[in-house]
Amino acid sequence: xxxxxxxxxxxxxxxxxxxxxxxxxxxxxxxxxxxxxxxxxxxxxxxxxxxxxxxxxxxxxxxxxxxxxxxxxxxxxxxxxxxxxxxxxxxxxxxxxxxxxxxxxxxxxxxxxxxxxxxxxxxxxxxxxxxxxxxxxxxxxxxxxxxxxxxxxxxxxxxxxxxxxxxxxxxxxxxxxxxxxxxxxxxxxxxxxxxxxxxxxxxxxxxxxxxxxxxxxxxxxxxxx
Amino acid sequence: xxxxxxxxxxxxxxxxxxxxxxxxxxxxxxxxxxxxxxxxxxxxxxxxxxxxxxxxxxxxxxxxxxxxxxxxxxxxxxxxxxxxxxxxxxxxxxxxxxxxxxxxxxxxxxxxxxxxxxxxxxxxxxxxxxxxxxxxxxxxxxxxxxxxxxxxxxxxxxxxxxxxxxxxxxxxxxxxxxxxxxxxxxxxxxxxxxxxxxxxxxxxxxxxxxxxxxxxxxxxxxxxxxxxxxxxxxxxxxxxxxxxxxxxxxxxxxx
Numbered sequence: 001x002x003x004x005x006x007x008x009x010x011x012x013x014x015x016x017x018x019x020x021x022x023x024x025x026x027x028x029x030x031x032x033x034x035x036x037x038x039x040x041x042x043x044x045x046x047x048x049x050x051x052x053x054x055x056x057x058x059x060x061x062x063x064x065x066x067x068x069x070x071x072x073x074x075x076x077x078x079x080x081x082x083x084x085x086x087x088x089x090x091x092x093x094x095x096x097x098x099x100x101x102x103x104x105x106x107x108x109x110x111x112x113x114x115x116x117x118x119x120x121x122x123x124x125x126x127x128x129x130x131x132x133x134x135x136x137x138x139x140x141x142x143x144x145x146x147x148x149x150x151x152x153x154x155x156x157x158x159x160x161x162x163x164x165x166x167x168x169x170x171x172x173x174x175x176x177x178x179x180x181x182x183x184x185x186x187x188x189x190x191x192x193x194x195x196x197x198x199x200x201x202x203x204x205x206x207x208x209x210x211x212x213x214x215x216x217x218x219x220x221x222x223x224x225x
Numbered sequence: 226x227x228x229x230x231x232x233x234x235x236x237x238x239x240x241x242x243x244x245x246x247x248x249x250x251x252x253x254x255x256x257x258x259x260x261x262x263x264x265x266x267x268x269x270x271x272x273x274x275x276x277x278x279x280x281x282x283x284x285x286x287x288x289x290x291x292x293x294x295x296x297x298x299x300x301x302x303x304x305x306x307x308x309x310x311x312x313x314x315x316x317x318x319x320x321x322x323x324x325x326x327x328x329x330x331x332x333x334x335x336x337x338x339x340x341x342x343x344x345x346x347x348x349x350x351x352x353x354x355x356x357x358x359x360x361x362x363x364x365x366x367x368x369x370x371x372x373x374x375x376x377x378x379x380x381x382x383x384x385x386x387x388x389x390x391x392x393x394x395x396x397x398x399x400x401x402x403x404x405x406x407x408x409x410x411x412x413x414x415x416x417x418x419x420x421x422x423x424x425x426x427x428x429x430x431x432x433x434x435x436x437x438x439x440x441x442x443x444x445x446x447x448x449x450x451x452x453x454x455x456x457x458x459x460x461x462x463x464x465x466x467x468x469x470x471x472x473x474x475x476x477x478x479x480x
Contacts, residue, residue: 123327126319128314129318129321129388130315130391131312131314131315133342136343140338145327148329
């Protein structure tokens with residue numbers, strides 16, 4: 001067996017190609033679910049953290065700190081293997097969504113908090129002086145400006161969490177990595193792993209580029225959109 | 226701004242402040258303030274920095290909370306009741322030292338936001354009102370630009386127009402020309418003079434003594450949280466009574 005037959009075996013890759021496609025489909029679906037659900041939850045938690053009644057603020061702080069501190073893999077294993085003892089049985093996809101979503105939402109909350117706190121106090125004062133309600137002030141004045149500040153680091157976190165979806169293979173979720181390792185076992189050849197790595201790169205390289213682009217674009221902020 | 230001042234009854238009380246005090250922590254910024262402002266009156270408030278003049282007008286629309294005494298704005302008592310506060314705020318316009326325009330919205334959107342969301346004015350009508358007041362402050366051609374593309378003087382005129390779009394009965398100005406380059410001060414003062422001539426009730430914290438002489442009905446001098454002296458402009462400038470007022474005037478007029 002030469003190098004190509006071992007690591008880039010086209011016969012093998014073609015045979016397990018459908019498996020890998022199913023895997024990348026699952027990975028992308030998992031990543032999008034986490035980014036959307038975790039993103040929305042994160043913004044809400046950020047608002048609780050900044051504007052909620054005192055008890056809710058403290059709760060938000062505890063939430064954010066705990067889920068930023070705990071290793072994702074540990075959380076995932078807890079949810080998948082420990083929760084069943086409480087009668088809560090989640091499948092691989094649900095476990096992975098929950099674990100990564102909890103972590104992603106806490107990072108999102110912090111990024112948006114920094115964004116909101118970077119907005120000058122005069123903005124809130126101007127809306128208050130105009131008689132705008134709290135809700136309209138947040139929705140129309142604060143969040144749009146916070147988004148501009150938070151989007152580059154938020155996108156960066158989103159790419160990071162998309163990469164971490166590969167941890168879901170540990171809980172039998174048929175994501176790209178799990179499919180690739182299964183295929184490797186099936187064919188007794190590591191080519192599927194190489195193919196999977198390349199597929200990750202195809203999806204994530206443009207995402208990393210996007211982060212750089214957004215950082216560049218939003219750097220001179222406050223000017224015209 | 227004839228529209229906004231149409232229905233005010235002359236000499237009716239616009240703002241009444243009785244024995245009002247305010248503290249920042251343990252530091253008392255305002256001490257036993259008594260002040261009555263009639264509708265249509267133009268008042269200039271001056272004094273050294275830290276005298277409490279900005280804080281005083283910020284109390285009038287509850288941007289700052291007062292701890293003691295009573296403030297009545299246009300018949301509404303300012304308490305911690307949010308409903309009252311929002312009612313007062315929608316009738317009292319405020320212009321800030323640093324303009325505080327919304328940088329992510331166009332000039333026109335800056336002007337239509339509050340009418341649409343507070344007054345529930347339909348979008349088209351809100352735009353017409355906005356254009357009307359942008360013409361008043363002489364920058365209708367900037368309507369589709371963003372605040373960052375305008376000069377300081379233009380931004381401050383937009384800020385005035387934005388307030389006027391709510392058709393306020395009272396306008397508060399918190400050092401509106403202090404952050405401007407010298408050559409832009411007059412365009413903002415001209416807008417304010419025009420507003421005064423239209424009969425708007427105005428309270429201006431400013432050191433523009435030329436403006437005070439020209440439009441003020443009354444000049445109020447504050448120091449260390451107290452109203453030291455108040456008088457008609459000519460009396461105030463030519464014949465100041467207290468030593469502190471004399472000192473202050475010599476400092477700001479003496480160069």
